[in-house]
Amino acid sequence: MAYPARSASSTGHGGVIHRVSDDCAPVAMLDRVPRPPRRPAPLAGTLFLGRDAVASGLLTPADLRSKAWQQVLRGIYADATITPTHGLRCLAVTRFILPPGGAIAGRSAAYLYGVPLVGADEPVDVLVPYGVDVRPAGVRAHHTPVDSSDLRILRDIPVTTPTRTCFDLAQWAAGLVEAVVMIDALASRRVVSVPELETYARERAGQRGWRRLLDAALLADAGAASPPESRLRVRLVRAGLPRPQTQVVITRGGRFVARSDLGWPEYQVAVEYDGVWHAESSTQIHADRRRLNDIVATGWVVLHVTAKRLRDDFDGFVRELRAVLRARGAL
Structure with a gap:
């Protein structure tokens, strides 16, 4: 059906005039x-x-x-x-900001080694020579002595070696627990080994910061599966409890039953950290309860702890765990 030709202008609602093109679409x-x-x-x-x-x-x-x-x-x-990532920020710093002799360090170096515990918008940690002023927003500069043997090139980016990265993490992290969290993550990815860190620290005995690294290394564990589990383990040890093993395998009659986050196999006591995902569905709850029953049937005692409990009542949980360990002869 053909439409009649329209005038070059027409009056719309409110008297506003719209010029109309040949195809009837208003130019405005x-x-x-x-x-x-x-x-x-x-x-x-x-x-x-x-x-x-x-x-x-x-x-x-x-x-x-x-x-x-x-x-x-x-x-x-x-x-x-x-894709905006922390790695993209590291690359930007390397290309346009980092002075000669500088390197990506700390949590940013850990990110480049495969530890995704730094957000895309968080500051990039860098080591820079003394006397060099680096102050751009989004860059956190650290002036500290560094030997050339502590630096390497990783995908065209100058970065501190894994051992030096852990040394810096021990100095800059928000406390010993958080330093161990990062070191655990690097160790679990086989980027660095705990014995390497202990050796690195002892070789620098007397130098500033060597004791912090040694303390963190002595608490680190390559078996840690997640930051919450690392925090829980370190806090338990610092609370005076025997050091637990990580990723404990529970068996019955030679048959695999379960793997527990933390445990004391000789006393058949395990601790499980329950994240939010444990309560996400009835199917998951069913699987968790069946797994727990299987573990208890082997004679093990399993204590569960949630993020809320760790935050609000850690001392109460320690008392419960201490009582169980004492009853099993561990204390």
């Missing part, structure tokens, strides 16, 4: 259709300095604010198609 509406953001080929899939892109004429300041780009750090941009 066409003007409001967002234009696709400009993504010049030389910048696609890259990291770059915003000021350089503008100075070269590839982009305008308005282009930088479009959805085509993301700001990784102040003045440093990346193609928006690149």
